[in-house]
Amino acid sequence: MRPLLSGDAVGMSAGGGRIEIRGVHHEYMRQGDKVPQVALAAVDLDVAPGEFVCLLGSSGCGKSTLLMIVAGLFRPTSGEVLLDGAAVTGPSRDRGVVFQEYALLPWKTVRSNIALGPRLAGASRRDANRIAEEYLELVGMPQVGDKYPHELSGGMRQRAAVARTLAAKPKVLLMDEPFAAVDAQTRSVLQEELIGIWARTQQTVVFVTHSVEEAALLADRVVVMSSAPGRVKEIFAVELPHDERFEPEMAPEVAGVAAKLLTTVRTSRPVRNKGSEQWSA
Amino acid sequence: MVGIGTAAPVLPGPARARPAGRVGHGVALVGKALLPFVVLVGLWQASALALGLSNYLYPRPALVLRTFGVLVQHGVLLSYTETSMWRWFVGVAAGAGLAVPVALVLTFYRPVARMMFPLINFFTAIVELAWIPLFVLWFGYGFKVIVLSIAYVTFFPVLANTMTGITQIPRTSIHAARTLGANRWQMALHVLLPGSLPGTVTGVRTGAGYGFRSLIGAEMIAAQSGLGYMIFESRANQLTQRTIAGMITIGVLWLVIDRLYLRSIEKATVQRWGMQRRAPR
Numbered sequence: 001m002r003p004l005l006s007g008d009a010v011g012m013s014a015g016g017g018r019i020e021i022r023g024v025h026h027e028y029m030r031q032g033d034k035v036p037q038v039a040l041a042a043v044d045l046d047v048a049p050g051e052f053v054c055l056l057g058s059s060g061c062g063k064s065t066l067l068m069i070v071a072g073l074f075r076p077t078s079g080e081v082l083l084d085g086a087a088v089t090g091p092s093r094d095r096g097v098v099f100q101e102y103a104l105l106p107w108k109t110v111r112s113n114i115a116l117g118p119r120l121a122g123a124s125r126r127d128a129n130r131i132a133e134e135y136l137e138l139v140g141m142p143q144v145g146d147k148y149p150h151e152l153s154g155g156m157r158q159r160a161a162v163a164r165t166l167a168a169k170p171k172v173l174l175m176d177e178p179f180a181a182v183d184a185q186t187r188s189v190l191q192e193e194l195i196g197i198w199a200r201t202q203q204t205v206v207f208v209t210h211s212v213e214e215a216a217l218l219a220d221r222v223v224v225m226s227s228a229p230g231r232v233k234e235i236f237a238v239e240l241p242h243d244e245r246f247e248p249e250m251a252p253e254v255a256g257v258a259a260k261l262l263t264t265v266r267t268s269r270p271v272r273n274k275g276s277e278q279w280s281a
Numbered sequence: 282m283v284g285i286g287t288a289a290p291v292l293p294g295p296a297r298a299r300p301a302g303r304v305g306h307g308v309a310l311v312g313k314a315l316l317p318f319v320v321l322v323g324l325w326q327a328s329a330l331a332l333g334l335s336n337y338l339y340p341r342p343a344l345v346l347r348t349f350g351v352l353v354q355h356g357v358l359l360s361y362t363e364t365s366m367w368r369w370f371v372g373v374a375a376g377a378g379l380a381v382p383v384a385l386v387l388t389f390y391r392p393v394a395r396m397m398f399p400l401i402n403f404f405t406a407i408v409e410l411a412w413i414p415l416f417v418l419w420f421g422y423g424f425k426v427i428v429l430s431i432a433y434v435t436f437f438p439v440l441a442n443t444m445t446g447i448t449q450i451p452r453t454s455i456h457a458a459r460t461l462g463a464n465r466w467q468m469a470l471h472v473l474l475p476g477s478l479p480g481t482v483t484g485v486r487t488g489a490g491y492g493f494r495s496l497i498g499a500e501m502i503a504a505q506s507g508l509g510y511m512i513f514e515s516r517a518n519q520l521t522q523r524t525i526a527g528m529i530t531i532g533v534l535w536l537v538i539d540r541l542y543l544r545s546i547e548k549a550t551v552q553r554w555g556m557q558r559r560a561p562r
Contacts, residue, residue: 093462150555
């Protein structure tokens with residue numbers, strides 16, 4: 001177990017954070033189905049320590065399923081996930097998750113929500129609250145610790161959720177369309193803040209999104225997934241330096257990357273049954 | 282002068298008007314709630330005059346009121362009320378205090394739960410009055426029997442509603458706690474117990490109501506003190522007015538308990554956390 005309170009609580013992660021996804025195959029049964037649905041077929045992917053990877057694809061391509069498997073919340077039908085060489089067998093605070101729906105506990109204040117990770121790891125209430133304050137500071141809202149989640153706006157809730165995940169000091173950060181539910185302006189602020197935090201903590205990030213613009217803004221590498229069954233279609237390295245991507249002058253370059261991604265995402269849609277379309281026309 | 286003259290109607294006007302309006306609103310509400318009671322007493326008085334029965338068969342409001350005076354003066358009413366309330370409180374606390382941990386255990390051990398449900402259903406169906414002869418046989422008359430029958434009827438609704446409350450906790454709350462490193466008992470403490478509180482509160486309100494009725498029933502059979510005893514024994518002593526005074530006391534007590542205590546639990550927790558479920562009032 002890594003010490004929680006060593007030196008600067010908010011800072012670089014303890015290192016490590018290599019993710020290896022090996023032949024992950026995932027099937028599930030829907031109610032009334034006789035044949036299982038294949039959500040993921042033979043997915044292989046390596047994520048280097050400190051890398052920011054986006055999983056990009058249209059809905060139903062299994063990108064969130066893959067993230068949940070890395071988190072250990074879903075168990076793959078076959079294949080395995082390794083974190084720094086050790087097989088993932090279930091959820092753990094090595095792999096912090098930021099969920100789309102915030103997932104803050106409504107019965108805890110924002111401070112207690114953020115303090116939960118350290119508390120569960122055995123920190124005293126006082127120490128945990130102190131850590132929580134530091135992370136509230138990090139996400140730029142030091143004054144809301146006493147509020148309950150329902151008293152915050154969507155963007156503030158998601159900041160608190162990011163702070164809670166970071167406060168548990170995970171080796172990797174798994175984000176499941178975290179900014180999909182907030183308005184466009186808040187989203188762009190949160191994206192820039194996330195990159196700022198990532199530059200400081202140098203954590204491995206796997207970020208699920210369906211937005212090509214978001215992937216172009218954030219990722220070192222973009223993994224484009226195709227659906228039915230979900231698999232890795234193509235992997236793009238985004239060459240633009242991170243600190244330049246949020247500059248207005250660079251908007252055309254970022255848009256160019258997004259356009260290229262969009263072309264790939266479009267051609268990765270499942271082929272529709274042409275016959276039935278002609279029949280109904 | 283001009284400044285004050287123009288500012289005054291704009292600012293302090295509404296601020297001063299609001300508290301007065303709220304008090305007026307409250308008075309109106311209480312008045313509305315009292316009206317049906319006043320009508321009922323009126324009908325009672327009118328019917329007593331019309332029927333012209335003896336006070337033994339059909340006591341009049343004035344006699345019952347005088348009886349209240351006597352009972353209060355001699356301390357009988359207070360003493361019986363205290364006795365009954367203590368029995369009720371201990372019974373409800375015991376029933377609910379047992380039901381919540383049982384709900385957790387049944388949640389953690391699903392196969393056990395499936396095995397136990399028919400048995401739980403079986404006992405839910407057996408009215409506590411049916412147990413009283415057995416309880417008396419085992420424990421004699423008095424406190425134990427009454428508390429036991431109150432605990433018995435409180436247990437089932439608290440168990441059922443707590444379990445329902447647990448199943449209604451958002452999956453993401455549970456997932457979030459697991460990825461932050463919660464073990465089973467930390468999950469119970471930080472997520473399941475507070476998260477199921479809307480259900481538990483509903484269960485306790487229902488159970489407390491059942492328990493309150495059970496209290497009177499059990500006291501009629503198995504006690505030499507308390508409001509149930511007073512209601513039952515007074516009839517045998519041809520003091521029907523005391524029976525009615527006891528009945529009115531029970532009803533008023535419940536109104537007070539429900540408004541002052543049970544609803545304030547809900548306000549302090551569920552409403553404050555913004556997770557309130559509109560229960561029928």
